[in-house]
Structures are given as structure tokens and as C-alpha cells.
Amino acid sequence: MKLISFTRAGKPGFGAVVDGGIVDLTGKIAPEVTDIRALLERDLMAETAAFLSGRKPGLGWADIQLLPVLPNPNKILCIGLNYLKHKQETGRPDVEHPTVFTRFADTQIAHGQPLVKPAISERFDYEGELAIIIGKPARNVPEAEALDHLAGYSIYNDGSVRDWQRHTIQFTPGKNFPGTGAFGPYLVTTDEIGDYRDLGIETRLNGEVMQKAALSDLLFPLETLVAYCSTFTPLSPGDVIVTGTPGGVGDKRNPPVYMFPGDVVEVEIDNLGVLRNPIVAEQAP
Structure with a gap:
């Protein structure tokens, strides 16, 4: 479905x-x-x-x-630095555990709606990602059973305000400006997909390919993410885990490439569709 x-x-x-x-x-x-x-x-x-x-x-x-696929999740857990190329371009060291931060539900928009570039920053970046939606309660789940707790998959653009992301070692401020998290267009149930590792992901800005990878490239696979997150917090039906972005982010290009009003960004994942959003400027209050 x-x-x-x-x-x-x-x-x-x-x-x-x-x-x-x-x-x-x-x-x-x-x-x-x-x-x-x-x-x-x-x-x-x-x-x-x-x-x-x-x-x-x-x-x-x-x-x-x-609307965003899940307009009202109890939790949105985001995973950072989960593709080797992206970790390398950031200069971050190897880690033993997933990097986890949070996004708030009221920052989300739907497929086709505009991502909002904050007035306070000129460093608004794209991050195409696979989102997984929890379908069954999960607490201390072993990796071998983790995928049984998924309802389905979707696409996420975890729009990032890079200067605010780096005010401290915590990512949260740069990940939660209003209208910066695009989520959609569908929840595709797991029975429609098969092995998620066979899927490819691609992000395009104004038609130019900026990110391209396979889901098999995840440093911490979905099984590990569900098991790890379910250990420190109970996962409930409708919770969302946004699983990380590939290399090629605009902030690490030379010269950097950011999103501005009039741009259009697309994230495509095989069998999940295309998440497409124009960019607009934040309106004065």
C-alpha cells in the first residue's frame, strides 16, 4: 500500500x-x-x-x-554521519554508535510544499534521506527482529541550517527551523519493497545530481538503528527514524552550494517515488 x-x-x-x-x-x-x-x-x-x-x-x-506523511509522530529521531562518503567529507572520526539527534514535528512540510530558507542564514542545505516508520511497539529489540517492527518507508529532506547546526556540538538548532523538514510523498508499506538494500537514493538541485548512493552503503543499517534506538527509548507506532544522508551535501562542496528562493530540490528513492519541494524565503512576521 x-x-x-x-x-x-x-x-x-x-x-x-x-x-x-x-x-x-x-x-x-x-x-x-x-x-x-x-x-x-x-x-x-x-x-x-x-x-x-x-x-x-x-x-x-x-x-x-x-500533509507530511506522519504529521503527528511522537518522535522523529534523525541519524547523522551514516554514509562513509558523508562522514569523510565532514572530517568526523569513526564512531562505535549511531549519531542521533531530534527533529520536531512542527517543522515538517509535505511533498510539493515550499521549504523555507530562514532569513537569518545564507547556508540552507539539502539532505536527502530514507525515513522508516515504526509500525509495532519496539523496546530492546534485537537486530534480527528489528525490521518486523517497521510499517513502511518514505523519503525525507532534512533541510539543514549549517551555521546554526554548528553553534555547539549539538545539531538541534540547525535542524528545527520552521518549514525545513520535507516528508513524503507516501508511506510505502514494507511488503511493497523487499530488501531495502537494493534501493538507490538520489538528490537533485535544479535538476543537477548532488547526492547519489545505495541504501546498502549505510554504515549503521536499519536493523542496527531500530535496535539501538529502541534500547534508549520506547519506539511507538508512527514514530519516525530518518536514517542519514549520503555524501555530496552542499556545505562540503568547493565552492559550497546552498538552497535559495526559486530553487527546486528533489529526493528520489527507488520504488518510493520523488519528494519535490521549491525553496522560498522566510516571510517577515
Whole structure:
């Protein structure tokens, strides 16, 4: 399945992408299930697949406005320095454990919506990444069982305000400006993907390829990330782990390449689609 979150006539909802359009799932699987997180919390993915069998779309793309795939996760955990080329370009040493920081849900935007370059910085950078969505509660999960706790995969652009990222050794300020985290377009369920290591990821800025890698290049694979994160915090259905960006970030190019109003950035991952966002300037309050 491909699941999306959206607003329709000003009201939030969710649905499934099918041939010819969208099936509205808001309140259809159960009356209280009005978003993807609630669907996952109630473990109703099998019922959803059965409901969709043979069903025709009732909505077109013009009928909705997309939201971030998970507008309301309890947690967004981001992983830094998780591809060798990116670690090398930053000059960071080898580490024994994943580098983890957080992003706030209210910084997210959807596919097609503008990423917002902060007025305070001229160093707004792209970071194309694979996002994984937790489908079952996970606490102290062994690596061998980690993938069983995933509901699906999506695409993330972890837009980074580099000067603010480096005010201290903590990344958080540079990762949480409003409108800087693009998430979408879909949650693609794990049964649609197979081995995630076979997927490729590519980031393009104004059509030029800036990042290109394979998911098999992850220094800490998905199994390790889920196991590690579930050890220090309980992972709940709808939580998101953003798994790291490949080499080629704009900040480490010579000369550096940053995103400015009028630019368009795309992140593509095989079988997951394309996350496309224009860049706009922050508006004065």
C-alpha cells in the first residue's frame, strides 16, 4: 500500500493511493481512526488492505492538499554521519554508535510544499534521506527482529541550517527551523519493497545530481538503528527514524552550494517515488 496524509475542505484525513486516484480511509477502517498514526497504533494494516481490495478511488489529487506523511509522530529521531562518503567529507572520526539527534514535528512540510530558507542564514542545505516508520511497539529489540517492527518507508529532506547546526556540538538548532523538514510523498508499506538494500537514493538541485548512493552503503543499517534506538527509548507506532544522508551535501562542496528562493530540490528513492519541494524565503512576521 501507499498511504498519504492530507487535508480536504480544511479537514485532515488520510488515504491510500490506487490506480486512478485516492481512496479516502478517514474513519472508514474504524470510526476513531482518522490518521495514519491511529491506524498503526490499532494494528489495522491487514484490515486496511482488505478494505482496499478491488475498491475504486473516490478522490483525485486536485481534491486534496498533502500533509507530511506522519504529521503527528511522537518522535522523529534523525541519524547523522551514516554514509562513509558523508562522514569523510565532514572530517568526523569513526564512531562505535549511531549519531542521533531530534527533529520536531512542527517543522515538517509535505511533498510539493515550499521549504523555507530562514532569513537569518545564507547556508540552507539539502539532505536527502530514507525515513522508516515504526509500525509495532519496539523496546530492546534485537537486530534480527528489528525490521518486523517497521510499517513502511518514505523519503525525507532534512533541510539543514549549517551555521546554526554548528553553534555547539549539538545539531538541534540547525535542524528545527520552521518549514525545513520535507516528508513524503507516501508511506510505502514494507511488503511493497523487499530488501531495502537494493534501493538507490538520489538528490537533485535544479535538476543537477548532488547526492547519489545505495541504501546498502549505510554504515549503521536499519536493523542496527531500530535496535539501538529502541534500547534508549520506547519506539511507538508512527514514530519516525530518518536514517542519514549520503555524501555530496552542499556545505562540503568547493565552492559550497546552498538552497535559495526559486530553487527546486528533489529526493528520489527507488520504488518510493520523488519528494519535490521549491525553496522560498522566510516571510517577515
